[in-house]
Every structure is written in C-alpha cells, then in structure tokens.
Amino acid sequence: TLILGIDTSCDDTGVGVVKLNTDGEVRVLANRIWTQTVHASYGGVMPELASREHVERIDAVMGDALAEAGIAVNDIGAVAATSGPGLVGALLVGLMYGKGLSQALGVPFYAAHHLEGHIFAAASEAELRAPYLALVVSGGHTHLFDVPHEGQYVLVGATKDDAAGEAFDKIARLTGLGYPGGPAIAEAALRGDPNAVPFKEPLQGQKAFDFSFSGLKTAALLAHKAGAKPEDLAASFQRAAVHALVKTTRRAAEAHGRQTVVVSGGVAANRALREAFAATGLRAVFPGKGLNTDNGAMIALAGAAAIRAGRPPSPLTDGAVAYAPLANA
Numbered sequence: 001t002l003i004l005g006i007d008t009s010c011d012d013t014g015v016g017v018v019k020l021n022t023d024g025e026v027r028v029l030a031n032r033i034w035t036q037t038v039h040a041s042y043g044g045v046m047p048e049l050a051s052r053e054h055v056e057r058i059d060a061v062m063g064d065a066l067a068e069a070g071i072a073v074n075d076i077g078a079v080a081a082t083s084g085p086g087l088v089g090a091l092l093v094g095l096m097y098g099k100g101l102s103q104a105l106g107v108p109f110y111a112a113h114h115l116e117g118h119i120f121a122a123a124s125e126a127e128l129r130a131p132y133l134a135l136v137v138s139g140g141h142t143h144l145f146d147v148p149h150e151g152q153y154v155l156v157g158a159t160k161d162d163a164a165g166e167a168f169d170k171i172a173r174l175t176g177l178g179y180p181g182g183p184a185i186a187e188a189a190l191r192g193d194p195n196a197v198p199f200k201e202p203l204q205g206q207k208a209f210d211f212s213f214s215g216l217k218t219a220a221l222l223a224h225k226a227g228a229k230p231e232d233l234a235a236s237f238q239r240a241a242v243h244a245l246v247k248t249t250r251r252a253a254e255a256h257g258r259q260t261v262v263v264s265g266g267v268a269a270n271r272a273l274r275e276a277f278a279a280t281g282l283r284a285v286f287p288g289k290g291l292n293t294d295n296g297a298m299i300a301l302a303g304a305a306a307i308r309a310g311r312p313p314s315p316l317t318d319g320a321v322a323y324a325p326l327a328n329a
C-alpha cells in the first residue's frame, strides 16, 4: 500500500509517501517540505500567516512528493494527516486536504498524532516493535514515553519548563549564532571548549525522570554577560543538555526494563546526542535524514503503523485539536 502523509501543524508544509509491504516492511519513497519564511521578520510564527501559506503551497508540495516517489495520485492507497497538537488553523489545512483527497480517491483516511509521527519517523531506519522507550525532543516537547504495547503511550517524564529545542534556539539567539538554533549551536560547538563554561546538572539527584532547561538558559545568559565566547558557550551548553537527556533516559530504560530507545524530534538530529546515546549500550534508534524535524513522511509512517496494527480508519467528523496529550495510560 502507498500511504500519503501530510503535516501542517506549524510553519512547515510537509508531504511524504511511504510504501507498506504485505510483510509489514516500510520504506520512505518521498519526503518534501516547504519551510515558511514569512515569519522571520516577526521573531516567531504568526498563526494566520502560517495557515495562508499552507493553503498556497500544499498542492505544489504534494505534486513534488508524488513526482519524487514516481507515482500518480491514483496509486495512493491511504491518506494520513496530522490532527494535533499544533496551530489549529494550520492543522486544518492539511487535515481537510487529506480528508478530501481520501474521499476523492475512495481510500481510507487516518488522523495522526503529531508526536506519534515524530516517534514513527524512526521506523524509517529500523523495525519499530513495542516494547520500547520513546524520547521526543523537539521545539515544543521534551517528553519521555514508555511504549509497552503498540499504540499505548505511558508518560514517564517531561520537561518542567522549556523544551530542549527551545533552549537551543534561545541560547543561539542570545549569543548571536543565528536561527534555527539547534544546528547553529551544534556547528559552533565543534570549535568550542566544552569545559569552558560550568553548567550545573538540572534536577540532580531526582528520583523522577523529568527534564529542566531553564536553569541552563539562565546560566548561559550569565556566562554570556560575563564575556564567554559563543563557541565555548555552545559547546558547554550542548554537553550539559546532552548529558541530562541521556542520563535520565538511561535511568528510565533501566527502571522500565527497556533495551530499545527511540529518540526523535528536531533535537534528535544533534550529532553529539546521537554519539552519547550510542555509547550507552542501549539500542538507540533515530529517524533518518530529513525526518527529525517536522515532515510528512513521519505522518505517513504513523499511518502505516496504524494500518499494520489493524486500527480502523478515522471518522471524517474528527477535527483539529490544539492540545492533545499522547499519553493514554
């Protein structure tokens, strides 16, 4: 089955195509993303502008995705689109487009949870079978889930303040390293000294499996004011953030008896984070290239997982939701 996936949850218009074989194997055939630039001068995403841009672009992005996959629109066997969480106006564009397309083609429609999409992005690299632990580290989330069975998500821990990606973005802005902050910090860190700026470990000695980044952000601000070099700050902060993410996830994996950890979301693109997880001895699975930040292929992969699990298609009456916790246990 060829599955088309659509994500318009924020400021990226993403359309991807995934092939699900009868033996349950999945392969990404296309992944096209249009990243909106209209928001740059506002210093943040303007919801109404995001919706309008999605409307203007979605047809073209879908055409590009079909061309990349080398298929015709009539070859599509199922459609999946993000229904939440995200900006409601932006979500509605992809959701309505997906529903309409599924009706026109007479194929099933699957509403997908954005975070489940981020998690299933890792299915592009390795077979994903429960049980496993899933760490979603993105611009809006730092959430750790236990997945004891397919489709069951138990929240194990989460950030108490900023998301990891948000901290990368804010510190990059503070030090003038540019936007998006994650790649800018990672690049600058290569030229910096990770021992130059001391960062105190957040939530040190905690029994829970939570995260906190606001203390690191404040420490970075103070170090910046005291004249720390941006490269040194980047390297030191990145090391502290990576250490916190890996240490807590590793403890949670031990406590829950999980050997496999899925690490996904934009921050999962970070090389230092990947290397640190590889050194833990856990089986760490990351999304493939271009699948870490928001995209349509990960939603198609979530759709493929739903089909594989025998889940019924979604009712077309279900709408877009701004707030939608993934945990269901």
Ligand code: ATP
Pocket: 010, 114, 118, 137, 138, 139, 140, 141, 164, 165, 166, 168, 169, 180, 181, 182, 183, 186, 265, 266, 267, 268, 269, 270, 271, 292, 293, 294
């Ligand atoms: P959410 O999914 O929580 O709604 P989002 O979709 O906006 O948030 P993503 O697109 O998954 O977030 O990820 C974007 C974030 O990832 C940004 O904060 C960005 O700085 C960060 N990021 C991207 N590449 C890297 C990298 N190499 N290292 C660290 N962070 C990175």
Ligand code: FE
Pocket: 114, 118, 138, 139, 293, 294
């Ligand atoms: Fe996202």
